Amino acid sequence: MIPSILEAIERNHSFLVTTHENPDGDAVGSSLGLAQFLRNAGKEVIVHFKDPVPELYRFLPLLDEVSSTVPDRSYDICFVLDVGEFRRAGTAVTTCTTIGSFINIDHHITRDLFGAINYIDSGAAATGVMIYRIIKASGQTLDHDTAICLYTALVTDTGSFKYSNSNPEAFAVAGELISTGLDVWNITEHLYESQPPERLKLLTEALATLVISPRGDVASVTVTLDMYGRTGGNSELTDGFVNYPRSVRGVEVAIFFREMEPGLFKVGFRSKGKVSVATLAALFGGGGHHNAAGCNVAGSIEEVRSSVLHRVYEALAV
Numbered sequence: 132m133i134p135s136i137l138e139a140i141e142r143n144h145s146f147l148v149t150t151h152e153n154p155d156g157d158a159v160g161s162s163l164g165l166a167q168f169l170r171n172a173g174k175e176v177i178v179h180f181k182d183p184v185p186e187l188y189r190f191l192p193l194l195d196e197v198s199s200t201v202p203d204r205s206y207d208i209c210f211v212l213d214v215g216e217f218r219r220a221g222t223a224v225t226t227c228t229t230i231g232s233f234i235n236i237d238h239h240i241t242r243d244l245f246g247a248i249n250y251i252d253s254g255a256a257a258t259g260v261m262i263y264r265i266i267k268a269s270g271q272t273l274d275h276d277t278a279i280c281l282y283t284a285l286v287t288d289t290g291s292f293k294y295s296n297s298n299p300e301a302f303a304v305a306g307e308l309i310s311t312g313l314d315v316w317n318i319t320e321h322l323y324e325s326q327p328p329e330r331l332k333l334l335t336e337a338l339a340t341l342v343i344s345p346r347g348d349v350a351s352v353t354v355t356l357d358m359y360g361r362t363g364g365n366s367e368l369t370d371g372f373v374n375y376p377r378s379v380r381g382v383e384v385a386i387f388f389r390e391m392e393p394g395l396f397k398v399g400f401r402s403k404g405k406v407s408v409a410t411l412a413a414l415f416g417g418g419g420h421h422n423a424a425g426c427n428v429a430g431s432i433e434e435v436r437s438s439v440l441h442r443v444y445e446a447l448a449v
């Protein structure tokens with residue numbers, strides 16, 4: 132697959148690089164890393180993110196070149212990274228009529244083979260690792276900015292090398308990236324030691340809502356709209372809150388209820404493996420993976436909590 136990608140790059144001139152809505156560290160890092168590789172190869176590149184880059188990742192180099200729209204021009208090839216399903220690339224990309232062909236690069240388990248080339252490897256810890264393989268195979272030397280972007284992709288998608296996707300290759304690639312002279316602590320500081328105080332205030336309020344089921348296997352926290360007013364926080368700062376109920380001993384399913392607008396909640400699930408939260412989320416019209424999924428549920432917090440918990444208890448009782 133990599134030789135055909137390198138050949139497509141060599142044969143063509145203008146490229147669009149894009150990823151999924153609400154981009155995470157892997158989405159941003161792998162896109163910027165690939166774009167830099169293409170630029171170094173003398174290609175014309177536009178990076179498009181539908182949604183703004185979260186504050187957390189604004190320290191990354193190469194961000195100036197990102198466009199929130201798809202500029203009206205023709206593209207020989209559009210690289211779509213880390214999306215899982217084509218629809219998540221956003222309509223500006225999926226309905227664009229001036230794209231020659233798509234190359235799909237992803238490490239999710241997916242059956243949506245929308246690209247002319249589909250380089251899919253669920254064994255890769257991050258899409259950033261797959262971009263690393265492409266650069267490595269090309270013989271191009273990895274520059275400092277690219278290393279920062281790919282390392283960020285890797286460290287965020289592996290939960291700082293704690294999740295089960297932290298395979299030998301993840302550590303080996305991290306080692307190679309660090310050997311380019313990367314300042315690991317500087318990246319760590321940006322990612323994990325630069326929380327806005329409002330996030331901690333919001334977390335304090337969220338943790339005060341912690342509810343653990345009588346059997347101790349379900350835990351949840353809630354953020355309501357009024358908390359933003361009191362703490363000065365916003366929904367972007369709630370990223371990762373679901374990890375707190377998940378971290379409780381004995382918990383199998385963790386839930387994060389987040390009020391999006393009066394009477395509508397975003398429900399995020401995490402499973403430690405016994406039940407598929409993708410199946411649970413699907414009962415409410417949502418979706419996701421076995422261990423991480425989400426859905427939107429309308430109603431008061433009491434109604435939403437009781438209907439969701441009812442389904443979770445049912446799933447755990449089997």
Ligand SMILES: [Mn+2]
Pocket residue numbers: 157158213238257258288
């Ligand atoms: Mn990813």
